Amino acid sequence: MKVRVKAFARFREILGSDLSIDLPDGAVMATALSALRDIAGDESGIIFDEDGALRAHVILMRNGKRVKRSDLDTLVLADGDEVAIFPPVAGG
Amino acid sequence: MISITRDVIDAGAMIEAAKRPGMGALVTFCGAVRDDGGIERIELEAYEEVAVRELEKIRDEAMREFPIESVDIVHRIGSLFVGETILLVIVGAGHRKEAFAASEFIIDRLKQTVPIWKKEFYRDGERWVPGEAGGQG
Numbered sequence: 001m002k003v004r005v006k007a008f009a010r011f012r013e014i015l016g017s018d019l020s021i022d023l024p025d026g027a028v029m030a031t032a033l034s035a036l037r038d039i040a041g042d043e044s045g046i047i048f049d050e051d052g053a054l055r056a057h058v059i060l061m062r063n064g065k066r067v068k069r070s071d072l073d074t075l076v077l078a079d080g081d082e083v084a085i086f087p088p089v090a091g092g
Numbered sequence: 093m094i095s096i097t098r099d100v101i102d103a104g105a106m107i108e109a110a111k112r113p114g115m116g117a118l119v120t121f122c123g124a125v126r127d128d129g130g131i132e133r134i135e136l137e138a139y140e141e142v143a144v145r146e147l148e149k150i151r152d153e154a155m156r157e158f159p160i161e162s163v164d165i166v167h168r169i170g171s172l173f174v175g176e177t178i179l180l181v182i183v184g185a186g187h188r189k190e191a192f193a194a195s196e197f198i199i200d201r202l203k204q205t206v207p208i209w210k211k212e213f214y215r216d217g218e219r220w221v222p223g224e225a226g227g228q229g
Contacts, residue, residue, distance in 0.1 A: 005140065006180055007135060008207065008209055043173050061142065084166065086139065088222070088224050089134070089206060089207050089223045090209050090221040090224070091138070091206045091208025091210070092178070092202050
């Protein structure tokens, strides 16, 4: 299945603005994050810590709704879902 | 009106459009690009669908919490030069006190929750403005 990923600000520069990742059916959010970590390559340290966990300030959304850290391993993604990943906001 | 736009914001036109007969006060907050030690321009980007929804939520909350008549918020994105308007918030109310209070509430919330980012460009470099780690959604 395909999941769309939107990254913003510094994370967009690392991951690209609008990418699509292929995941096995039934994949959970943590699987998508692992794919993103691979895409980020040398710069993954800005988004993930040494153990591969999301850094504390990173905000994650699925279809426009914020995803809790406690749900990463259980939230099953569906084909066509939109995942957004971004740093703290700085508008105004 | 709630919107994210790439166009120049016309504050005068927006204030006129917001006026209603019962309003004695239209408190207007205009955020502009500040020359913070050699900034030439900034670039703003937004997660547009979510940003608009978040702005609507802030408007609705302000309308519930304060005795005001209207809230308009327009936030610009794209490339902006020093002095250009980034954000316009207009709160219309019968009296000024509640309009001032609602205006401050709206701007504080906007800075915490609306997914918009800005990058500053200097003559010799660039940097993302550090954000607030407030919680969306």
